[in-house]
Structure formats: C-alpha cells, structure tokens
Amino acid sequence: MLRALVIAYQLxxxxxxxxxxxxxxxxxxxxxxxxxxxxxxxRLPIITHAVYYRAGSADDPPGQTGIAHFxxxxxxxxxxxxxxxxxxxxxxxxGGTNNAFTSNxxxxxxxxxxxxxxxxxxxxxxxxxxxxxxxxxxxxxxxxVVLEERRAYLDDPESVLADKAGHAxxxxxxxxxxxxxxxxxxxxxxxxxxxxxxxxxxxxANAIVVxxxxxxxxxxxxxxxxxxxxxxxxxAPPPRPWAVLPAACPDGIVEERHERVAxxxxxxxxxxxxxxxxxVQTAAALSxxxxxxxxxxxxxxxxxLQDQGAPASDxxxxxxxxLAAGEFSIALTAxxxxxxxxxxxxxxxxxxxxxxxxIGAAMLEAAKRxxxxxxxxxxxxQLGEATRHGELLAIGRSLTEIEAEPKTIxxxxxxxxxxxxxxxxxxxxxxxxxxxxxxxxxxxxxRPAPQQPAHAVH
Amino acid sequence: xxxxxxxxxxxxPLLAAAMTAHAGTSEIISPRGLRVWLAEDHGTPVFxxxxxxxxxxxxxxxxxxxxxxxxxxxxxxxxxxLGADDYTGLWNQLGAEINMEARLESVRGTVKVVSQDRGKAxxxxxxAVNEPRLDADALAQVRDQVAAAIEREADDPEAVAFRMYDxxxxxxxxxxxxxxxxxxxxxxxxxxxxxxxxxxxxxxxxLTLSAVGDITPAELGxxxxxxxxxxxxxxxxxxxGPPPATTSARSDQxxxxxxxxxxxxxxxxxxxxxxQLAAELINYTLGGSAFTSRLFHQVRxxxxxxxxxxxxxxxxxxxxxxxxSLGSAPATVEEAIGLVTQEFDGLxxxxxxxxxxxxxxAALAGQYLRGVIKQADLANELTLRMSEGxxxxxxxxxxxxxxxxxxxxxxxxxxxxxxxxxxxxxxVGAIAAPPARAAATPKLRTPPAREP
Numbered sequence: 001m002l003r004a005l006v007i008a009y010q011l012x013x014x015x016x017x018x019x020x021x022x023x024x025x026x027x028x029x030x031x032x033x034x035x036x037x038x039x040x041x042x043r044l045p046i047i048t049h050a051v052y053y054r055a056g057s058a059d060d061p062p063g064q065t066g067i068a069h070f071x072x073x074x075x076x077x078x079x080x081x082x083x084x085x086x087x088x089x090x091x092x093x094x095g096g097t098n099n100a101f102t103s104n105x106x107x108x109x110x111x112x113x114x115x116x117x118x119x120x121x122x123x124x125x126x127x128x129x130x131x132x133x134x135x136x137x138x139x140x141x142x143x144x145v146v147l148e149e150r151r152a153y154l155d156d157p158e159s160v161l162a163d164k165a166g167h168a169x170x171x172x173x174x175x176x177x178x179x180x181x182x183x184x185x186x187x188x189x190x191x192x193x194x195x196x197x198x199x200x201x202x203x204x205a206n207a208i209v210v211x212x213x214x215x216x217x218x219x220x221x222x223x224x225x226x227x228x229x230x231x232x233x234x235x236a237p238p239p240r241p242w243a244v245l246p247a248a249c250p251d252g253i254v255e256e257r258h259e260r261v262a263x264x265x266x267x268x269x270x271x272x273x274x275x276x277x278x279x280v281q282t283a284a285a286l287s288x289x290x291x292x293x294x295x296x297x298x299x300x301x302x303x304x305l306q307d308q309g310a311p312a313s314d315x316x317x318x319x320x321x322x323l324a325a326g327e328f329s330i331a332l333t334a335x336x337x338x339x340x341x342x343x344x345x346x347x348x349x350x351x352x353x354x355x356x357x358x359i360g361a362a363m364l365e366a367a368k369r370x371x372x373x374x375x376x377x378x379x380x381x382q383l384g385e386a387t388r389h390g391e392l393l394a395i396g397r398s399l400t401e402i403e404a405e406p407k408t409i410x411x412x413x414x415x416x417x418x419x420x421x422x423x424x425x426x427x428x429x430x431x432x433x434x435x436x437x438x439x440x441x442x443x444x445x446x447r448p449a450p451q452q453p454a455h456a457v458h
Numbered sequence: 459x460x461x462x463x464x465x466x467x468x469x470x471p472l473l474a475a476a477m478t479a480h481a482g483t484s485e486i487i488s489p490r491g492l493r494v495w496l497a498e499d500h501g502t503p504v505f506x507x508x509x510x511x512x513x514x515x516x517x518x519x520x521x522x523x524x525x526x527x528x529x530x531x532x533x534x535x536x537x538x539x540l541g542a543d544d545y546t547g548l549w550n551q552l553g554a555e556i557n558m559e560a561r562l563e564s565v566r567g568t569v570k571v572v573s574q575d576r577g578k579a580x581x582x583x584x585x586a587v588n589e590p591r592l593d594a595d596a597l598a599q600v601r602d603q604v605a606a607a608i609e610r611e612a613d614d615p616e617a618v619a620f621r622m623y624d625x626x627x628x629x630x631x632x633x634x635x636x637x638x639x640x641x642x643x644x645x646x647x648x649x650x651x652x653x654x655x656x657x658x659x660x661x662x663x664x665l666t667l668s669a670v671g672d673i674t675p676a677e678l679g680x681x682x683x684x685x686x687x688x689x690x691x692x693x694x695x696x697x698x699g700p701p702p703a704t705t706s707a708r709s710d711q712x713x714x715x716x717x718x719x720x721x722x723x724x725x726x727x728x729x730x731x732x733x734q735l736a737a738e739l740i741n742y743t744l745g746g747s748a749f750t751s752r753l754f755h756q757v758r759x760x761x762x763x764x765x766x767x768x769x770x771x772x773x774x775x776x777x778x779x780x781x782x783s784l785g786s787a788p789a790t791v792e793e794a795i796g797l798v799t800q801e802f803d804g805l806x807x808x809x810x811x812x813x814x815x816x817x818x819x820a821a822l823a824g825q826y827l828r829g830v831i832k833q834a835d836l837a838n839e840l841t842l843r844m845s846e847g848x849x850x851x852x853x854x855x856x857x858x859x860x861x862x863x864x865x866x867x868x869x870x871x872x873x874x875x876x877x878x879x880x881x882x883x884x885x886v887g888a889i890a891a892p893p894a895r896a897a898a899t900p901k902l903r904t905p906p907a908r909e910p
Binding site: 043044045046072073076085088089092093094095096097098099100101102112113114140141142143144145146147148149150151152154155260261262263295296297298313366369370373374376377379380381382383 | 459460501502547553571609717747758760766786824825830833
C-alpha cells in the first residue's frame with residue numbers, strides 16, 4: 001500500500017494550472033497605474049476585495065518607526081465623504097467584514113461582502129486612497145489602541161524574541177525594527193506624520209487591487225474605472241533602494257528568558273536574497289527544502305538529530321520570501337527546560353551532515369507531491385487565495401508567475417534543492433534565537449487558583 | 459493588524475444568516491440506509507467528507523476529563539495492521555487534510571482530499587473507524603502532546619482567564635469542564651476508557667454525515683456504507699440539563715504583564731428558541747460586531763482602552779451563553795470593566811434600536827455565508843444542522859432564521875434578562891503579582907509612556 005500511494009504528481013498539475021481552470025484569473029491596469037487582479041469563484045454570492053499598497057514598515061522614515069502601521073489604523077477613522085464610523089457600518093450592512101494588516105513590505109486592507117456590496121467597497125477604498133479626514137482627538141485615541149496592541153504583542157515572549165532576531169539579522173536595515181514600531185518611537189507618532197506617509201505612498205500606481213469571488217472581470221473593470229479610475233495619477237512613490245540588500249553575515253545569538261515559556265526553543269535564521277533578485281525557481285527550491293526538513297515522518301534532519309540523541313521534541317522549518325530578503329528558519333523545541341543552548345550545536349552538526357549527504361530524490365518527490373496537493377486543497381479558501389496572490393504581487397511577482405507556481409514546483413530538480421541547501425544554509429552567517437523559561441526562585445507560573453475568592457460585582 | 463483574529467475564531471460556533479444561492483445541498487440515502495447531505499461541486503477535483511458523533515466532552519466521566527479530546531486525538535493514530543507511524547505516514551504522503559476534534563457536545567471530523575486520492579483516503583479512514591488500534595504507546599505519545607498543550611495554555615493569560623470564568627460561572631456543570639482535561643485527569647485515561655468512549659459515542663444513532671465537492675450521489679452511497687455502516691447501531695449518551703442561571707461574581711488572578719486579560723459572560727439557560735435567535739441579535743449589537751458594536755465603540759473607539767474587545771453567543775443543546783473578552787493595560791483595565799458592566803446594564807433601558815437590529819440581521823447573514831466558504835467548514839455545518847433535525851435546504855433555511863424575528867421581540871428579551879446581576883467576570887493581571895525575591899526574575903518590560 002505504501003508504494004502504491006506514491007503516484008506521479010503530474011496528475012495533480014492539470015487542475016491547478018491556469019489552462020485547466022474553469023475560469024482563469026484576469027488582470028488589467030488602469031491609466032492611473034492601478035493594477036487590478038480578478039480571481040473568479042462563483043460557489044457563493046460572496047466577494048473578497050483587497051487593496052495592497054507597496055508600502056510597509058520598511059518605508060517608515062527614521063525616527064518614525066511604526067508609522068506605516070499607525071496609518072493602517074487611521075485609514076478607518078474617516079474621510080470627508082465618509083466620516084468616522086461610516087465605513088464599518090456600510091460594510092456590515094452589506095453583510096461584510098473587514099480587517100487590515102501591515103508587514104515589512106506592504107500594507108493591505110480587505111473587505112469580504114455579499115456580491116451586491118462590491119461596488120460600494122470599491123468606492124470606499126478609492127475614497128480613502130485619495131485622502132483622509134481624521135480629527136486629532138480620534139487619532140490620539142487610536143494611538144492608545146495601537147499601544148494596547150503593542151502591549152498584547154509584547155505579552156508573548158515569542159514576539160519579543162522575534163523583535164530581537166530582527167535586529168540581529170538586519171542590524172540597522174529597514175527590516176530590523178518591529179512593524180509596531182520601537183518602544184521609544186511608537187508613543188510619539190503623530191497624525192501629521194501618518195498623513196504625510198499616506199500622501200507619499202498611497203497612490204493608484206503604488207497599489208494593487210485583488211478581487212476574488214462572485215465577480216466577472218468585465219464587471220470589475222467597469223466598477224474599477226468608475227471608482228479607482230477617477231483618481232488622478234500621482235507622482236511616483238519614493239524609490240526603494242533597500243530592496244537589494246547588501247551582502248551581510250549575521251552571526252549573533254539573541255535570547256529571551258521569561259517565566260511564561262512552556263518549552264525552551266532554539267531557532268536558526270538564514271537570510272537569502274529577496275524577491276527583488278531571487279528567481280521563482282530558486283524560491284520554490286527553498287520552500288521545498290523547508291518542507292522536506294520539517295516533514296513529520298521522513299525529515300532527514302530530524303532523523304539525524306534523533307540518531308545523535310538530541311534532547312528535542314519537535315522540529316519545524318519555514319521559508320518566508322520578502323522583497324529585500326528571504327528568511328529560512330529552523331526551530332527545535334526542547335524536551336526539558338534549560339536545554340535551548342544545547343540544541344544549537346546538535347542542529348549545526350545535523351545540518352553539516354545533511355550538506356554532505358544531500359537531499360534524496362524520494363524526499364523531493366514526496367515534498368513536491370505534498371505542495372501540489374496543498375495547492376488544490378486551498379483553492380476553496382477565497383480570502384486565502386486573494387491574499388496569497390496579493391502578497392506575491394506586492395513583492396513584484398507577476399500574475400503569470402503566480403498562476404504557474406505548480407509548474408514551477410514540478411520543475412525544481414534535486415540539483416536545485418541541494419544547491420540552495422549548500423548556498424543559502426551555510427555553516428556561518430546565521431542568527432540564533434533562544435527562547436528559555438526563566439528559573440525564578442519562586443516559580444511565578446500562571447495557574448488558576450483552586451479556590452478563587454468570589455465577590456459580587458456591584 | 460486592525461483586529462485580532464483570535465476573536466473572529468470565537469464567533470465560529472454560531473455561524474449565522476440570509477442566502478439562497480447555495481442551493482446545492484441534497485440528501486442521499488446510502489444502500490444500507492445512512493443519510494448523507496451532499497453539496498456537490500465539481501469545480502475543483504477536491505472532496506471533503508464530514509462526520510459528527512453526538513456526545514463530546516460533556517460525556518467525560520468525573521476524574522477522566524479530557525477523555526473525548528484524547529479519543530479524538532487518537533482517532534487518526536493507526537488502524538488495522540497499521541501502527542501510528544505507518545498510518546500517519548500514509549496520510550502524510552497523501553497530503554490530505556484530516557481533522558478530528560472533540561467539542562462539548564460532539565466529536566466531529568473531516569477528511570479533505572484531492573479526487574485522485576479519494577479511494578486511498580477513504581480506505582485509511584475506514585481503518586480508523588472500524589479497526590481502531592488504541593495502542594498504549596500511541597496513547598502515551600498523544601497524552602504527552604496534550605500535556606504540553608495544557609502546559610502552554612497555563613502560560614497564556616487569556617486562556618487562564620477563560621478557564622477561571624468557566625469554573626466561576628458553571629461550577630460542577632459539564633460546561634465548566636476543560637475539554638482537554640487537566641494534567642491529573644489525562645494521566646488516568648487508559649486504552650479501556652477509549653474503547654468505552656467508542657462504544658458509547660461512536661455509534662450510528664448519533665452519527666450525521668455530509669459530503670462536499672467532487673463526488674456524485676452514486677459514488678457517495680457505497681463510500682459511506684463501507685466506512686460507517688458497520689458501526690454499532692446504538693450507543694449511550696447522557697443528556698446534560700441546563701445549568702442554573704449565573705449569578706454575578708468576580709475572580710482575579712494576580713500577574714505582572716503588559717496587559718490584563720478579562721473574560722466576562724453569563725448563562726442564558728431560560729430562553730425559548732425564538733429568544734435564542736433574539737439573543738444572537740442582541741449579542742451582535744452589544745459586542746459581536748468587530749468594529750460597530752457598543753462595546754467596541756465605548757471601550758476602544760471613544761477611549762482607546764483596548765485593542766481587542768468582543769463578545770460571542772454560543773448555543774448549546776441545554777442553553778445559550780453570551781461571553782466576551784478584552785485586554786487592557788493594568789492601569790486602565792478597571793475603567794474598561796466598568797464600561798462593559800455599564801453596557802450590559804444599559805441593555806434594559808436602551809435595548810437595540812430598529813437600525814441596530816436591521817444591521818445585525820444583515821451582518822449575521824453574511825457572516826453565516828462566509829463561515830461556509832471552505833469545504834470543511836460547510837461539511838461541519840451540514841452535519842451540525844442534520845443533528846439538529848433540520849430538513850429541506852439546511853443552509854438556506856438557517857440563513858433565513860432571523861426573518862420573522864421582530865425588533866420588538868429583541869427589545870423584550872433585552873428588557874427581560876437581568877444582565878448585570880448574572881454577569882461573571884474573571885481577570886488575569888488586573889492585580890499585580892507581589893514582586894518575586896529572586897534576582898533571576900526576568901525584567902518586566904516597562905509599558906511605553908502614554909500620550910498625555
């Protein structure tokens with residue numbers, strides 16, 4: 001039975017390839033430079049509408065870290081046409097929901113509404129792309145909300161460690177600071193600075209609109225012309241010279257000790273070139289390598305760690321591609337407290353051995369099959385598909401490249417994977433992040449007290 | 459990020475709404491008499507099977523809390539001649555998405571797989587259903603994983619606040635039980651307990667089935683027969699009765715943290731079916747709507763006291779429950795709690811307006827549809843609807859469930875419930891922990907200075 005399951009994954013390709021899809025994706029660009037992508041899906045009368053701006057925390061001016069994210073919040077605080085509160089009411093009355101996210105390279109806003117609500121949300125987003133009208137008092141309250149968001153974020157020791165790792169990996173570079181901003185800067189962000197950021201960055205030519213769901217490309221085009229199309233072309237946004245990072249060799253060890261860490265963890269981070277220079281095939285090879293390394297049943301790295309008797313209970317690996325860098329991470333969870341630092345040499349030994357022996361053909365074929373299957377299985381996730389396309393478009397991938405992803409995965413060779421293992425996971429130039437449970441004299445662990453004194457609220 | 463996604467996840471159990479377009483659900487009776495609801499769709503070569511057994515952690519024997527959860531975790535850990543490693547290895551090769559979870563009143567699963575692998579996936583599922591292994595070593599491994607998860611939860615202030623609220627609000631009622639059990643109770647669970655769970659719960663009388671995607675009725679009947687028709691006809695379930703209405707109480711766990719976490723809520727065990735629908739609409743207006751609710755407006759929008767705040771309405775067979783959570787800096791948390799209490803209090807004098815009810819109806823309709831976009835979510839929704847005795851067009855009918863509820867009915871309920879005298883509140887970190895003596899204590903990060 002085991003052997004019979006290894007079916008040629010070529011069978012999985014057709015359905016995922018654009019040529020086989022019932023309704024192919026479409027794209028067009030308005031005269032003012034705004035790109036629109038349509039991913040038709042008519043199973044339900046629902047449409048996801050997402051606007052991506054090629055502007056994120058990496059574009060925060062010096063001294064204003066967190067401004068891209070603060071602006072994200074202010075985008076919901078009103079315009080001249082739709083004063084504060086209107087946007088959310090209009091979206092909910094259209095049976096919809098919305099949210100927004102800021103990351104290093106991009107910021108996106110989405111609404112998911114019933115079909116007939118599409119025209120309205122396009123009008124709303126075009127309107128706030130043109131400009132905001134936010135009262136100073138509203139902005140001040142919203143900065144408090146952002147500070148609460150920051151507190152919630154910092155209550156997770158893994159977030160604190162991720163921020164430290166960012167500094168270790170990128171030094172003073174644009175990816176070094178947290179998206180929410182540095183503790184010394186976020187509290188003094190201003191409405192004026194956020195509006196200046198909007199003015200510089202939020203223009204049609206710096207945006208991509210992705211529409212997934214119950215819509216036809218020709219209908220969307222007409223709506224786009226009537227809404228976004230009315231916005232004048234703006235001056236080009238500032239260039240992003242940082243998109244090609246200078247070669248660097250991070251080698252620091254950062255750690256976070258906290259009483260609320262359940263299991264110690266050791267992670268390695270390797271930096272690769274980013275999407276600005278890295279080809280789709282190489283990126284696919286890196287993603288397949290991560291898949292192979294964390295395969296729960298056949299990871300060669302895990303096997304080698306077990307042979308060594310490394311005190312680890314779990315291995316994970318991932319590859320995240322950004323515009324100026326890719327981050328390849330490998331994390332080991334320790335069996336017991338106080339072992340995080342011990343895991344590091346074990347992991348380095350296992351990696352060195354893997355570089356010598358290389359990845360086997362069967363492992364690669366199994367990983368390809370899993371990724372191609374995943375491609376098909378996630379097709380029903382309308383929001384997920386909209387954001388997957390949007391994120392890749394925002395870092396410069398073309399719709400053609402995105403739609404050809406299954407073919408790209410299938411074409412990755414064993415030589416490709418072993419080359420990225422050798423070139424991008426070397427035995428130097430990586431950062432180590434250690435998460436450790438702090439050993440307090442009195443363990444301050446959170447436990448629900450067995451007998452809580454209860455008293456009346458009023 | 460504008461809004462914490464975890465809050466959205468809380469909303470899922472009450473999938474609500476108004477739609478007719480998804481008319482594709484039909485009922486299939488298999489050759490051996492099993493009912494299956496099928497939403498046929500050949501758009502992509504992917505198929506999802508849903509199965510649900512009535513009776514979840516509410517059936518855990520005292521001292522064996524966590525049994526249903528561990529039984530669910532053990533479900534895909536081997537079958538027939540295949541031990542856990544071989545069995546999970548085969549699933550892994552298929553790349554199928556398999557899921558089995560215990561909830562308070564059910565254990566439910568889905569298998570989502572590309573069409574070319576359907577036969578093999580169903581063969582593997584059949585082994586799990588009909589030839590379970592319940593190996594002691596696999597059980598030990600699963601128990602360790604559950605123990606690790608319980609340990610992680612114990613370090614998560616919000617999760618701890620939820621547990622405190624459960625205990626305070628529901629005492630010895632099954633609703634208070636932690637679905638995953640405790641470190642002590644999971645140690646007592648044996649392969650014999652798992653076998654007993656299967657005898658009582660995993661039987662045809664409590665089974666409901668659904669299928670979504672790339673399969674025809676002719677293929678589906680024999681498929682479900684092979685997997686489920688040989689299960690025993692009858693099991694044994696103890697129906698939980700309603701808990702008493704909650705009485706206002708508060709419990710505080712000290713902690714030094716950036717934010718204090720607050721969980722609040724009340725039981726609504728005394729509602730008619732129509733009142734339960736009215737309660738969903740009240741919940742939406744009060745705190746269910748992420749960005750337009752009264753609580754969002756008072757606590758976040760007007761005062762910036764919280765980043766995440768929201769409520770959810772859960773419906774169980776024995777009651778409805780309205781609960782919510784918020785996170786706020788220790789210095790401002792009491793003000794936030796005061797505003798929450800005030801809004802509950804205000805429901806009687808200032809019940810939802812016509813506009814608010816209309817907004818809630820439209821929004822919940824859309825929310826219901828958004829909740830069934832993915833195949834596995836639709837499959838779960840269909841098995842739930844069938845278990846509740848729905849008929850006809852299960853999705854469309856449920857979507858339209860608010861159509862005859864009037865604003866006056868909503869207001870009558872808002873006035874009838876003594877909200878604040880039922881409100882239970884649990885906090886973690888609202889009170890600072892006494893300073894630890896040891897020098898090794900980690901430094902608490904100083905909260906950033908606030909704008910004057």
